[in-house]
Amino acid sequence: MKNFLVLATLCFGLAIPAFSQQGSDSPATKEDVEKYLQAIHSHEMMKQMAEAMSKPMHNMVHEQYLKDKDKLPADFEDRMNKVMDNMMKEMPFDQMMDAMIPTYQKHFTTGDMEALTAFYSAPVGQKVLRELPSIMSESMENIMPLMRKNIEHMTAQVQEQVAQMMKQPSQGTSQATPSTKN
Numbered sequence: 001m002k003n004f005l006v007l008a009t010l011c012f013g014l015a016i017p018a019f020s021q022q023g024s025d026s027p028a029t030k031e032d033v034e035k036y037l038q039a040i041h042s043h044e045m046m047k048q049m050a051e052a053m054s055k056p057m058h059n060m061v062h063e064q065y066l067k068d069k070d071k072l073p074a075d076f077e078d079r080m081n082k083v084m085d086n087m088m089k090e091m092p093f094d095q096m097m098d099a100m101i102p103t104y105q106k107h108f109t110t111g112d113m114e115a116l117t118a119f120y121s122a123p124v125g126q127k128v129l130r131e132l133p134s135i136m137s138e139s140m141e142n143i144m145p146l147m148r149k150n151i152e153h154m155t156a157q158v159q160e161q162v163a164q165m166m167k168q169p170s171q172g173t174s175q176a177t178p179s180t181k182n
Contacts, residue, residue: 024109024110024111024114025109025110025111026109026110027105027106027108027109027110028104028105028108028109028110028112028113029105029110030101030105032105032108032110032113032114032117033101033104033105033108033113034101035113035117036104036113036116036117036120037097037101039116039117039120039121039125040120040125040129041129042097043093043094043097045129045132045133046091046093046096046097047093048132048133049132049133049136050088050091051088051133052133052134052136052137052140053088053136053137053140054084054085054088055137055141056137056140056141056144057084058081058084059141059144060144061076061077061080061081061084062077065077065080
């Protein structure tokens with residue numbers, strides 16, 4: 001009987017990790033994702049990222065004003081900045097987070113979410129979260145001139161192609177002229 005109890009206990013003890021391993025490969029639950037979103041301080045992070053994006057957006061408005069100030073009202077920059085700031089404040093962050101949960105569930109397992117939650121709960125994960133808004137802001141500032149230059153180049157190329165197409169006869173229609181018999 002003692003041997004049976006030892007064997008049963010041993011089998012039960014070995015089976016527990018198998019059950020928990022099976023559960024970690026199952027699709028993430030809503031609760032798994034919510035726990036992860038809490039660990040990353042998602043609500044606060046979204047607000048910080050919105051604030052970080054504000055500076056590059058204000059710079060873009062300022063550059064637009066400088067470029068077209070003879071065509072724009074004197075208070076254009078202030079008005080546009082207020083409009084953008086209000087739009088960012090009115091963002092439905094909670095609803096956005098709720099809308100993201102099914103996507104996380106689709107792409108991650110319970111084990112994935114546990115690992116992510118553990119990482120972002122650790123000191124280096126918390127540092128990533130603290131630094132991410134600044135990284136995003138600085139990256140946006142560095143990328144915006146490249147994007148503007150590329151967009152201007154693409155626009156010029158498209159305009160050039162359109163101009164060339166306008167000079168050429170359409171390929172879809174025939175240019176047949178009526179023949180006259182003499």
